[in-house]
Every structure is written in structure tokens, then in C-alpha cells.
Amino acid sequence: GSADVSCQMLVLGAGPGGYTAAFRAADLGMQTVLVERWSTLGGVCLNVGCIPSKALLHAAKVIDESHESSDFGIEFSAPKIDIDKLRTWKEKIVGRLTGGLNGLAKQRKVQVVRGVGSFLDLNHVEVVGDDGKKTVVRFEKAVIAAGSEAVKLPFIPEDSRVIDSTGALELAGIPKRMLVIGGGIIGLEMATVYHSLGTKITVVEMLPSIVAGADKDIVKPYQNRIQKRYEAIWLETRVTKVEATPEGMKVSFEGKHAPAEPQVYDRVLVAVGRTPNGKRIGAEKAGVAVDERGFVQVVDSQMRTTQPHIFAIGDIIGQPMLAHKAVHEGKTAAEAASGLPSHFDARVIPSVAYTDPEIAWVGVTEEEAKAKGMKVGKGVFPWAASGRALSLGRDEGVTKLIFDEETDRVIGAGIVGVNAGDLIAEVALAIEMGANATDIGLTVHPHPTLSETVAMAAEMFEGSITDLI
């Protein structure tokens, strides 16, 4: 058929996976088109995910620390929250980053085509702009990076008081009482923000634990802290009904901790997971296999779909739905498409809940090792013995390393505590490098830092701990 635009590489979706793939392809000399339905680049992560949530979490931390500093003799008056200014600040950060991406795309002569893209056949994508204008792009190679969206609960009525993470990040106001449905990372991060802003929080979770991917002993210190602060945390409990009433959203529960009476909230945040956009891109017309949940099937470590010239990356291909995974896959796909022998073969992908305290884990968890009957040992270092943790006024943290009993190699870690997300990167590197407990223990860590807790945990495993405060 006829095409309006032709390119060597078409990337569908401009999130972290997509823009990385597009930029890498262009750097490798491919004439590249990037198709994006939103007005800004950056996808979920930059616009309504990682970045705005971290900006608000920083504000939350400042508020909390202003309260807690009274423990060491420094008192501030109650914070005055200018919600409009906070929102503007968050938007500015997002704007700087998405604007930066525009510049980077221009520099590389990546042509951005705005609109909703859908495959027409093996070599064409049709893009429909906001104004209804259609552009047909002919491509030689393509990368699908169309991401995911928040799961909706079908029994919950449409109402402005029912929001998802995007609505929560809009910061329309500060509700008095909010129900967070889902005790996963996204719901708990938003709970952290709103609690600090002054909202009473209830978290309801179907599973027996919050942050279900991490070991329970690592979640515990965090759970203890929020247990004291939040109105309620109901595990093994489900929402069965939500009704819109003039007083608020009336919510009924069922399960272990379900209150007998329905509860009324002025905001309900639904954070029950994300679903891939694979069913809405015309994949079948290009002969690209998509499973019944909407995940695009990837058949090799070069990120190829069932069509050898079409690749797929990021949230749309499966768990874990994380930006750093999308980025690495995007780079691999672009390199493979241009003929380089690149493969995605990361041993581990770290996960982080940027709650307060943070929870981070990587590789094998203790619970997983037990379930699989693996022979493992562990080294656990409680932060109560870390001088730095004490001087931060935050000694509730724990650093745990999991080792293969036979080789002493580190194969996993769980860390809870302030900045756990930064600390986990060292263990990810150690796992990738095949480091053993001695390697980690003998590495001189700067004192006094929280990073020492990683070395100490390794020494705990070896039984060669020397007291260090």
C-alpha cells in the first residue's frame, strides 16, 4: 500500500522502553520514527509514574521529618501546605524531563508522529491523530513499546471520587479519608504521600501480606511503622461493593478484617495492578502473537516477537513492570534490530517500593528459596547496630543477603530502611559479577554509611562479624 512516511525503524510508544529503543536505533544509524499518542514523550514513567510519584514522596518526607525532628530537640510549627504550588513543582520536574526528551529526539533526527498507532500489516502502522488525521508509516523493523494501564475494578462506579494512580498524582486536593485498594508498591507509595499531606489512610489487600514480592521479615519494619500511622491495614480482606452517596463513597468489605458496617471515604484509590496494552495495537494484523491477558509474546533474548522483524519490550511483554527493565530491553531490541549480537540476559532485576522506609529486593528471596527447596544461607544485619542509621534517627532497617550454600555466592537480597533502593544496586552488581560473601565482606565500604550494612550482612553469613558502630 501507499505510505505517508517511510522508515527503517518504527517504535510504537514513547515510554522509557520506547524512547530508549528509538534513540539507540537512531544512534546506530537507523532512520527512526517514534509513534506516541500523548502530547509529551516519556510514557507512564515520566508523565504519571516513577517521576511525579518520587517528587511527591520527597515532599512527604520533608513533612514527616519536620514532625520527627522534635525527637532530637528541633521543633517546627505545623507545615503549611500549598497544594497548588506543590502540584506546579511536580509538573515542572516532569516538564523538564519530557522537554529534555524532545530535545534528544530532535538531536537524533528521530521523527515523532503523534497519535494512536495500530498495525495494518507486516510493514505498516496507521497513526490516528487527535484531529482524526491518519498517517500511514511504512517500516522495515519495529519495536512495540506500548506499555500498560491501570486495572479497573468493574463493580466500582465511575465517579470523580474514585481514582487510579494517575488521578492520585494529579493532586486535585487533600481528602480527609482515603481507602487504598491494593497493598502493592503503587498503592502504598500513594498512601505514603497522602498520609503525610494529612489524609487518614486505610489499606485493604486480598493477600496475606502487603508488598507481596518481598520477604515478610523485610516488609515487617515498614508495616510496623504504618500500622501506627494509618487508620487501618486490612489483609486478606476484599472490597465487595462501592456505592456513590452524597457523603462519600460507601464501601462494603468481606474477609478476615472486614468491618461489619460499610465505611464511607471521600476518596477511593484503586491500585490493583496494571494490564498490558497488547490487545489494542492491531498486533494480529502483523502476525504478532498476544496472549489472552494482552501480553505481546517475546520468543528470544533479542526481544523478537513471533515476527522476526518486530520486537517488543517493557510493560507490554510481562512482569516485572519496571522502567529499568524496559530501558534495558529497549536498548537490546534496537541493537538486535540493527544487526548487533545483543541479548537481554540480566540475572536479576531489582524491585523497590519508595515508601518510608523503602523496601528493596533483588534476586532470590528467602521465601522463594525455601519454597523451591534451594540450599541457601543468609546474613542479616539489623540497622540498630549501624551508627549511620542511628544518627539518621532511623534504626528500624534490616539488610539481608541470601547466599548459595555451596558456592557462597550471593543470589539475593532484601533491604528495608531509608534509601534501601539505592543500596540494593550494589547487591545487583554483586550478583551479576558472581561475587561471594568474602568478596562483599572484603570490599572496603565507606564509614559511616548505610552501605556498610551490606558488607556487614555478608560478614554475618560468614560468621566473621566484628562489632562496628
Ligand code: FAD
Ligand atoms: P509506558 O511507560 O507505559 O509507555 C507506553 C507509551 O506508549 C505511553 O506513552 C503510551 O501513551 C504509548 N502508547 C500506548 N499505546 C499506544 C498506541 N496504540 N499508539 C501510540 N502510543 C501508544 N517503575 C519503576 O521502575 N520505578 C518506579 O518508581 C515506578 N513508579 C511508578 C509509579 C506509578 C504511579 C506507576 C503507574 C508506574 C510506576 N512504575 C515505576 C512503572 C513504570 O512506569 C513502567 O514500568 C514503565 O513506564 C514502562 O515503560 P514502557 O516503555 O514499557 O511503557
